[in-house]
Every structure is written in C-alpha cells, then in structure tokens.
Amino acid sequence: MPFVNEYVSDEDAEKYxxxxxxxxYNYTAMIKMPELLDHFDVHQHDWCVDKERGYWLFNCGFLLNEDSLSGFVEPSNEEAFILHVNGQNIEFILTSHGMEATDLYPIHFSYELVSMSPSSLPNMSRESLLNILKDGINIFKYNGIRALEENAKTLIAFDF
Known part of the structure; x- marks a missing residue:
C-alpha cells in the first residue's frame, strides 16, 4: 500500500x-501543541503514512530565520519534515521556491534539500531514503489531508 494522507490517531500521536x-521545529506558531489542535477543523495531527511498510512523513512546518534583513526573527523558507523509517526518525530540512503555474496545476513548486540527519540507516542508503521522502511528499503535496482541493491543483518537483 502506498502513502496516503490521514489524520493521526490519538494513540499514534502519543506513541510517536x-x-x-x-x-x-515549528517556531512560527504562537500557540503550541496540543492546544493548537483546538484551532484546526479536525482536532488531530495529520501525516502521510504507508502502513504496509510502517513509514510515515510528518510536516513540522517552517523554521525561523534569525538572520533576516529586518533584524527581527522571521519565518524562513526552510521547512522541517520527519520521515519515520524502520523505527527511526530522519530529519529533513527542505526549502522550496515557486515555479511557473499552469491551468492544470496553479500551485507548482520545487523542493531543495538543505539537510538530512541521519544521512543513511544501517540497511538503507541515502538515495533510498530520499526516494521514500519524494514518494511521501508527492502524496502530501500542498498540505496533506487538510488541503485536498489545493493538493489536486499542486505539482511538485525536486531539485535533489
């Protein structure tokens, strides 16, 4: 079974x-979890999960830029994703930039890899982990299960 966008059960949210x-990772939110969940239409975390393989991808949001031009701490264009594979979390920091929109895909952007930690697992190469990440993001798209309409209009490219 491939990746699918889902809301996370309370048990899995606690387990992981x-x-x-x-x-x-998400320093831009004024309200922290779990209180922030009260502000969503569905009061649960969401993720992109491949239950057959036991993998999941969790978007932690945007990081802060402490070296902004304004001199104030501001949200950056770097986004944190956690990919859970073989019982281990791999941290990916990605940056994105918009690309030319089309009638079919008005939301079009490309991700670039900023960092990855760890860069491999004992039985899995860096390349394999990157391919799993791409598979998950291609399903997660714009904003997972919380944005199904936008996801249908989204095309993602990878520069890694």
Whole structure:
C-alpha cells in the first residue's frame, strides 16, 4: 500500500510524540501543541503514512530565520519534515521556491534539500531514503489531508 494522507490517531500521536516534534521545529506558531489542535477543523495531527511498510512523513512546518534583513526573527523558507523509517526518525530540512503555474496545476513548486540527519540507516542508503521522502511528499503535496482541493491543483518537483 502506498502513502496516503490521514489524520493521526490519538494513540499514534502519543506513541510517536508528535506534539513535541511539532513544537521542536515549528517556531512560527504562537500557540503550541496540543492546544493548537483546538484551532484546526479536525482536532488531530495529520501525516502521510504507508502502513504496509510502517513509514510515515510528518510536516513540522517552517523554521525561523534569525538572520533576516529586518533584524527581527522571521519565518524562513526552510521547512522541517520527519520521515519515520524502520523505527527511526530522519530529519529533513527542505526549502522550496515557486515555479511557473499552469491551468492544470496553479500551485507548482520545487523542493531543495538543505539537510538530512541521519544521512543513511544501517540497511538503507541515502538515495533510498530520499526516494521514500519524494514518494511521501508527492502524496502530501500542498498540505496533506487538510488541503485536498489545493493538493489536486499542486505539482511538485525536486531539485535533489
């Protein structure tokens, strides 16, 4: 079974400590998890999951830029994703930029890899992990299950 966008069960959110993962990376939110869930239409975390292989991809949001032109800390264009493979979390920091929109895909952007930690697993190469990440992001698209209409209009490219 390939990746699918889903809401996370309360049990899985607790098991994988998703509140703390979100809070660790998403500094742009004024309200932290789990209180932030009360502000969503569906009061659960969301992820992109491949249950057959036991993989999941969790978007932790945008990081802060401490070296902004304004001199103030501002959201950056770097986004944190956690890919869970073979019982281990791999942290990916990606940046994106918009690309030319089309009638069919008005939302078109490309991701570039900024960092990856760890860069491989004992039985899985860097290239394999990057391919799994791409598979997950191609399903997650714009914003996972919370943005199905936008996802249908989204085309993603990878520069890695």
């Amino acid at each position: 400590d998703l509140d703390n993962l979100w809070n660790k």
